[in-house]
Amino acid sequence: MAYEDPENTLLLETTKGAVVIKLRPDLAPNHVARIKELAREKFYDGVVFHRVIDGFMAQGGDPTGTGSGGSKKPDLKAEFSAEPHKRGTCSMARTANPNSANSQFYICFERAPWLDKQYTVWGEVVEGMENVDKLKRGEPVREPDSIVTMRVAADA
Template sequence: MDPENTLVMTLDTGPVTIKLRPDLAPAHVARIKELTREGFYDGVVFHRVIPGFMAQGGDPTGTGSGGSSKPNLQAEFSREPHVRGVCSMARTASPNTANSQFFVCFDDASFLDGQYTVWGEVTDGIDAVDALPKGEPPREPGKIVSMKVAADA
């Protein structure tokens, strides 16, 4: 495990370990770590949780239309498949609009391959992601209690 490229995301449903993939998306990994180190994700909810598809969070407003005050990122698409446990950036219909929102795949979502930026993968704790309340938005959304870069923990 590389502590500088590992996130520990504590959900209200349990801990999740994410291996970051700077080899696939260096700018996106840098942004996720920057926001994490600023405490941006602490207390943020998963506003869109679709069974068999994915759990989306990272919007401080909890509505799905917000982001950080930082500029949007240029897409870093790769051939990495969207499979169970993959972490990828959410965006609008325009490819270069990823900012702070991300999603974790519950299942194979190959129709997203090459169109969304993969930046990490869950290596432990996928059951905590599975346990998030479902809905668009969930009636009582699950949240990120804290998110830390392992090197800082």
């Protein structure tokens, strides 16, 4: 399949089906670089969606599956923008410290204005949002769905 910008397109194969994410280096160049670096290291392969809240978002990217883990790489400095958190928005999870994003991210199911300018938006789902909608719900999720593989389209 041909993508507009394969270097800035992520291909997720989840246990519920394919999801295509358009990366936004114009909004968050360092976060996009980190996501691509981790995807190329196959860091996200097999990682679960550990927190999935109906009408809000699906969160994943923690190799421990608990919500408290991340990669061995240093945390990222916040790259907040005015980009709204809406259905399909991909944004970084973090602790109370704005500069603590590492590998965890979430995909919004619906508009979440309270997140605007507080979390780093790095992409948006352009195909397969119906598969994100199918992810098993919970906090934490019992027998959670997972990312089977995550690849940069340019490498696929």
